[in-house]
Amino acid sequence: MLGAVTLCQDWKTKAMDKPWITEGPREFERWLALGQVDPRQVERIREGLEITAQERISEVGGDQSPEVFFPGLTARPWWSRDDFPWIDDLEAAAPVIRGEFQAFDQDVDHTAPAPTGLAEDGKWRALYLACIGRPYARNLPAFTQTLKTLSAIPGGTNSGMTYFSTVLGGTHIAPHSGFTNAHLRCHLSLINTEGSRIRVANEERSWDEGKALVFDDSYEHEVWNQGSDRRTVLLLDFWHPDLTAPEITALTHMMDIWRRMYSRHFWAHQVAA
Incomplete structure (x- = not known):
C-alpha cells in the first residue's frame, strides 16, 4: 500500500522524462483501431494528445499550463x-x-x-x-x-x-x-x-x-x-462539462494508460535508484 500512496504523492511532480506523454498519440491510435468510437467524435482528444507530445501547450494554452491540454474547452479560472x-x-x-x-x-x-x-x-x-x-x-x-x-x-x-x-x-x-x-x-x-x-x-x-x-x-x-x-x-x-460521451470514453481509457505507464516508469526509477 505504501507504493500506491507514493504514486499518488509523486503524480505530476517528477521532473523526468515522461513516456505517458510522448507516447500518448501512439497509444490513442492503437485504441482507435479497436473501433469502439467514431474517430471523428474524438478529434479534440487526438489533437490534444499531439499538442501535448509536441510540447506546444505554452503556444496554445494561454494562461492554462496543465501537463496534458485539450483545445476547445471553455476556459476560465x-x-x-x-x-x-x-x-x-x-x-x-x-x-x-x-x-x-x-x-x-x-x-x-x-x-x-x-x-x-x-x-x-x-x-x-x-x-x-x-x-x-x-x-x-x-x-x-x-x-x-x-x-x-x-x-x-x-x-x-x-x-x-x-x-x-x-x-x-x-x-x-x-x-x-x-x-x-x-x-x-x-x-x-x-x-x-x-x-x-x-x-x-x-x-x-x-x-x-x-x-x-x-x-x-x-x-x-x-x-x-x-x-x-x-x-x-x-x-x-x-x-469538464464541455466533453461529450465519446470523449469521456476516450479519456477514461487514456487515464488508465497514463496511470499504468506512469506506474511502470516510477518503479523502474525506484529500482535503479
Missing part, C-alpha cells in the same frame, strides 16, 4: 455554482461527509503527505478515495455515504484525484497547476480556519465551511493557511 446542479446535494451532505472523515481519522492517522515539493514536509496531507482515476480500495469501506454522494457527479471518483486535503496552520502550498484541463476541481469545505485562502490565476477566494468552490486547476494556483488550526476540504476532480 473560477466557475459558478450555478453551472453544476449537483452542488446543492454535495453541500447538503457536508455534515455526513465530515462525520465519516472524522470517524475514520480520529484514532489513527491514515493520511499521507500530499504532492512533494509544494509545501513543507508533513504540512499538507491527503486521505485518498481515488488516485489518478482509480479507487483507493483500502479507504472506501469507511466512506459509503460520501461515495454515494460523489456517484452523482460526472467523474467524481474516476476522472483524476479524490481525497480529503488537510493543510496545517502556518502552511503555504506553492504555485502549481493540475494535470489536465479535461477536468475541473471542486473543494467542499469541511473544516475551515481563519486565514485560509486560495489563489487561482489572478483571483483569491476563501472557503466557507459546508460550501463548495469550483475552479479549473489547469491555471496556476496556490494555497495559504495562516491560521493556527488545520483546514480540510474534500477535493474532487470531475469531467
